[in-house]
Amino acid sequence: MTTTQPRSAIAVAGLRKSFGDHVVLDGLDLDVPRGTVFSLLGANGAGKTTTVKILSTLLRADAGDARVAGYDLARDPDAVRAAIGVTGQFSAVDKLLTGEENLRLMADLHHLARSEGRRRVARLLDQFGLTEAARKPASAYSGGMLRRLDLAMTLVGNPQVIFLDEPTTGLDPRSRRDMWQIVRDLVAGGVTIFLTTQYLDEADELADRIAVLDRGRVVAEGTAEELKRRIPGGHVRLRFADPQGLDAAMGVLGEVARDNDALALRVPSDGSLRSLKTLIDRLDDRAIEVDELSVHTPDLDDVFLALTGDSANEKVTTR
Structure with missing residues (x-):
């Protein structure tokens, strides 16, 4: 069975x-x-x-x-x-032991047969790139x-x-x-x-x-x-080749943030494929050409801060 x-x-x-x-x-x-x-x-x-x-x-x-x-x-x-x-x-x-000795000690604690323990230790030393350092003390x-x-x-x-x-x-x-x-x-x-x-x-x-x-x-x-x-703040940034394209898109998309210097629009979006397709279809229907499109979503920092409230004042590290 x-x-x-x-x-x-x-x-x-x-x-x-x-x-x-x-x-x-x-x-x-x-x-x-x-x-x-x-x-x-x-x-x-x-x-x-x-x-x-x-x-x-x-x-x-x-x-x-x-x-x-x-x-x-x-x-x-x-x-x-x-x-x-x-x-x-x-x-x-145990830093007083070598890397190999540490692994053999674990093999003994798991009651592995001597031959099986040696095979497993050799395999793990190779898998973790420690073969050359196997007989050096872990303190090094x-x-x-x-x-x-x-x-x-x-x-x-x-x-x-x-x-x-x-x-x-x-x-x-x-x-x-x-x-x-x-x-x-x-x-x-x-x-x-x-x-x-x-x-x-x-x-x-x-x-x-x-x-x-x-x-x-x-x-x-x-x-x-x-x-x-789940966190607000996601958006799609559209950049255009000329002011005419920017104005045309503005007329289609309505209430969006406009950056005249960069010839760009910032359109609120959840970043999903469905919302992105809807946006592109609206522009295609009016034959409006977009020079560059980029999707911006909140990162896990934003998620963590939004969901944990005052607890976020505790130490959480980002890199």
């Missing part, structure tokens, strides 16, 4: 957690499809780290139901632990190398779900992009990534879906583009 894996890698309903009188999670609902990157955004204190700790069995929820990799979090925490990997903001690498590694080694250690156990908590904090731009590519490759191989980050461009770059957490509740969820379209 074939067992069908559930569609969701993580399914959460009504998750609650308080510390004394302070409510950290207030009825959290999440659904993370398998083989995707799901990003949880929120200011400091919004409940991101508490969510990760609960879903990775490090902390008990006060109420609510959760399943991770198909296993009930409360009833079968050992099965959840066997199916997940956790890479935190601060590296768990750069920040980017430490992060790669930390993630490689997480993968020794072949997890189905990986929790990445602030994975690129403090990394230089090249190391960040290297880490992004590793995440993409993992997802292409079927792994599910639960990403918490304060870098909004990171979520924009990697996440298939994003949830914005504010005061323990999800206040918005969707793709990056769906979230951006």
Whole structure:
């Protein structure tokens, strides 16, 4: 009999957690499809780290139901632990050991046979570009190398779900992009990534879906583009070759912002294909030629600030 894996890698309903009188999670609902990157955004204190700790069995929820990799979090925490990997903001690498020794230690902790452990260690060193540095102490590694080694250690156990908590904090731009590519490759191989980050461009770059957490509740969820379209301020900029074209378009489009010096119009738009097609059709019907068209939508910075209100005064970093 074939067992069908559930569609969701993580399914959460009504998750609650308080510390004394302070409510950290207030009825959290999440659904993370398998083989995707799901990003949880929120200011400091919004409940991101508490969510990760609960879903990775490090902390008990006060109420609510959760399943991770198909296993009930409360009833079968050992099965959840066997199916997940956790890479935190601060590296768990033992800097007194070499990169290879760190990976072999993880292989021993996972009770891998000696030959299988050696094969897996060699494969991960190659996959993460650490073969040349394998026998150097981790204390000699750069920040980017430490992060790669930390993630490689997480993968020794072949997890189905990986929790990445602030994975690129403090990394230089090249190391960040290297880490992004590793995440993409993992997802292409079927792994599910639960990403918490304060870098909004990171979520924009990697996440298939994003949830914005504010005061323990999800206040918005969707793709990056769906979230951006919820925020006013999007527009299409039309530039014309001459004043006659500008005047003609103005007559067709009505109340739009005009820039005489640039021979341009700014037309409010949600950036969707449907609204863009409607705009182009209106201009085509009057045979009005546009020299240049560009679409401008709010970015995730705008989304975050609009959705989290006063909480946005907490530190959230953009680059």
